[in-house]
Amino acid sequence: MLQALREYPQTWQDRQDSAAAWFKTLRDRICAEFEKLEDELSGGPKIGMDAGRFVRTPWSRNDSITPNHSGSQLQGGGEMSLMRGRVFEKVGVNFSCVHGKFSGVFAPQIPGAVESDGQFWAAGISLVAHMQSPLVPAVHMNTRMIVTSKSWFGGGADLTPIYENIKDTADFHGALKDCCDRHDPAYHPKFKSWCDEYFFLSHRNEPRGIGGIFYDYLDSGDWDADFAFTQDVGKTFAQIYPDLVRRHMNKDWTEEQREHQLIRRGRYVEFNLLYDRGTQFGLKTGGNTEAILMSMPPEAKWP
Amino acid sequence: MLQALREYPQTWQDRQDSAAAWFKTLRDRICAEFEKLEDELSGGPKIGMDAGRFVRTPWSRNDSITPNHSGSQLQGGGEMSLMRGRVFEKVGVNFSCVHGKFSGVFAPQIPGAVESDGQFWAAGISLVAHMQSPLVPAVHMNTRMIVTSKSWFGGGADLTPIYENIKDTADFHGALKDCCDRHDPAYHPKFKSWCDEYFFLSHRNEPRGIGGIFYDYLDSGDWDADFAFTQDVGKTFAQIYPDLVRRHMNKDWTEEQREHQLIRRGRYVEFNLLYDRGTQFGLKTGGNTEAILMSMPPEAKWP
Numbered sequence: 001m002l003q004a005l006r007e008y009p010q011t012w013q014d015r016q017d018s019a020a021a022w023f024k025t026l027r028d029r030i031c032a033e034f035e036k037l038e039d040e041l042s043g044g045p046k047i048g049m050d051a052g053r054f055v056r057t058p059w060s061r062n063d064s065i066t067p068n069h070s071g072s073q074l075q076g077g078g079e080m081s082l083m084r085g086r087v088f089e090k091v092g093v094n095f096s097c098v099h100g101k102f103s104g105v106f107a108p109q110i111p112g113a114v115e116s117d118g119q120f121w122a123a124g125i126s127l128v129a130h131m132q133s134p135l136v137p138a139v140h141m142n143t144r145m146i147v148t149s150k151s152w153f154g155g156g157a158d159l160t161p162i163y164e165n166i167k168d169t170a171d172f173h174g175a176l177k178d179c180c181d182r183h184d185p186a187y188h189p190k191f192k193s194w195c196d197e198y199f200f201l202s203h204r205n206e207p208r209g210i211g212g213i214f215y216d217y218l219d220s221g222d223w224d225a226d227f228a229f230t231q232d233v234g235k236t237f238a239q240i241y242p243d244l245v246r247r248h249m250n251k252d253w254t255e256e257q258r259e260h261q262l263i264r265r266g267r268y269v270e271f272n273l274l275y276d277r278g279t280q281f282g283l284k285t286g287g288n289t290e291a292i293l294m295s296m297p298p299e300a301k302w303p
Numbered sequence: 304m305l306q307a308l309r310e311y312p313q314t315w316q317d318r319q320d321s322a323a324a325w326f327k328t329l330r331d332r333i334c335a336e337f338e339k340l341e342d343e344l345s346g347g348p349k350i351g352m353d354a355g356r357f358v359r360t361p362w363s364r365n366d367s368i369t370p371n372h373s374g375s376q377l378q379g380g381g382e383m384s385l386m387r388g389r390v391f392e393k394v395g396v397n398f399s400c401v402h403g404k405f406s407g408v409f410a411p412q413i414p415g416a417v418e419s420d421g422q423f424w425a426a427g428i429s430l431v432a433h434m435q436s437p438l439v440p441a442v443h444m445n446t447r448m449i450v451t452s453k454s455w456f457g458g459g460a461d462l463t464p465i466y467e468n469i470k471d472t473a474d475f476h477g478a479l480k481d482c483c484d485r486h487d488p489a490y491h492p493k494f495k496s497w498c499d500e501y502f503f504l505s506h507r508n509e510p511r512g513i514g515g516i517f518y519d520y521l522d523s524g525d526w527d528a529d530f531a532f533t534q535d536v537g538k539t540f541a542q543i544y545p546d547l548v549r550r551h552m553n554k555d556w557t558e559e560q561r562e563h564q565l566i567r568r569g570r571y572v573e574f575n576l577l578y579d580r581g582t583q584f585g586l587k588t589g590g591n592t593e594a595i596l597m598s599m600p601p602e603a604k605w606p
Contacts, residue, residue, distance in 0.1 A: 214494040273576035302599035
């Protein structure tokens with residue numbers, strides 16, 4: 001069935017396999033980096049806690065007989081990796097690789113899905129980290145490959161500091177700019193603006209954080225180049241974010257700073273449930289609710 | 304302008320004035336009842352706190368010159384009443400009375416709004432209470448009158464116990480059934496089912512709470528009768544809910560019960576941001592964000 005999605009089925013099967021394998025490799029690398037941070041902690045109010053470790057939970061779906069509530073069919077599965085630690089209050093890293101058939105109402109919203117008779121394949125990694133310390137920024141990263149009668153990559157990374165730090169902001173944007181520039185000088189200005197537009201809470205007229213990059217429907221005509229870029233985004237994230245965490249994780253913080261963090265997390269919840277396309281897409285296509293809502297902060301306030 | 308919305312402008316102006324005045328009266332009555340509960344508290348872990356009092360904050364909007372981000376125009380305003388107390392951890396009671404013009408994209412979704420050239424008038428009261436005690440149910444109540452080229456009432460009340468209590472459930476449904484039956488024996492079965500369908504989290508396949516009643520587009524052809532019913536819903540709520548609070552508010556609770564309450568509140572957040580039409584309507588028509596999101600719980604967890 002999948003081989004019918006695009007021409008040259010064997011080529012596409014190989015590409016899908018390569019992309020899915022990469023997302024798993026990246027997941028392993030990031031989880032290892034984050035566990036290392038848990039071990040490295042040497043100060044701050046949570047030092048008495050044990051270093052956290054990821055817990056992996058595989059999940060699978062098979063709606064081939066009974067379509068889910070959206071009328072879509074979903075097969076395949078994924079693996080949630082969740083850590084509740086002393087640096088990372090809650091961090092979820094999801095890998096998923098699914099295929100199926102969009103329902104009639106959903107297909108017209110997805111490029112190439114009408115032409116593929118609703119059939120799609122998708123693999124990706126998504127990550128949200130909510131930190132113990134209000135001085136360490138929260139972060140989101142996601143990369144994915146999608147195939148219908150078309151195929152493309154999408155993803156990005158964006159930072160949500162509770163207290164903005166000018167050097168962190170500059171270094172985060174700088175790392176992503178260098179990454180983009182290694183592939184196409186047109187990418188960074190475009191993907192940075194896209195990120196600013198996307199991660200915006202219009203009902204509050206405020207950005208979610210300081211942004212980063214966001215891209216979608218990336219199909220330059222050179223699949224290898226697009227895949228290399230997507231891999232580079234992942235590798236760049238796996239380097240710069242731990243650097244930022246190390247700068248602040250050992251500091252003490254106040255009750256007032258914690259309270260402010262919990263309120264800012266409320267905004268994060270608002271964005272994810274009101275606007276985030278990944279969340280809405282996942283919930284509407286009958287994805288794994290626990291995996292999708294792993295992005296919710298462990299605690300939030302609307303005082 | 305408003306007088307053009309329906310035929311017999313003077314009659315409709317009088318009706319709108321009467322409905323708006325009633326929603327204010329109901330607001331005053333409910334706030335007084337709730338403050339009485341704050342005074343009455345005689346046990347439980349929060350007894351050392353001061354009894355809470357509502358703080359009222361009026362707000363007004365005038366988008367007649369520059370339409371808001373949705374392209375709609377909104378004029379008028381309202382009053383938020385917010386109390387953070389020792390029985391009510393956070394309760395918001397909003398009164399609003401607005402009029403304006405829906406944008407072209409929004410008008411077709413509202414009955415009679417295409418025929419009124421997008422013009423509308425709306426007044427109502429909405430209330431959400433999140434309680435200190437996990438043994439006291441959270442609650443939501445809302446009634447409203449809307450006028451375009453048509454006019455109707457809508458509203459309802461529903462209960463969200465953290466721990467379901469069979470007698471509370473029976474008495475809450477019983478009070479609403481008696482209220483409905485005083486007006487039309489067909490109302491309760493219809494409005495109870497509507498409530499169960501509406502307050503349902505399909506992504507979790509679970510109801511928000513134990514339900515109550517939900518009605519909309521109520522226009523029997525007898526405006527006085529529909530208004531009398533809407534008034535009765537408000538009065539019934541103002542009686543039954545304080546009764547339920549009194550049954551449990553003086554009891555002690557455990558840390559474990561509090562934790563469970565915070566997790567259940569996460570579901571409340573999910574419902575309001577993913578599904579609630581009032582929230583989406585308000586945010587999309589450029590309503591007052593603070594007033595709309597007053598329904599968010601003071602604290603919630605997704606552990």
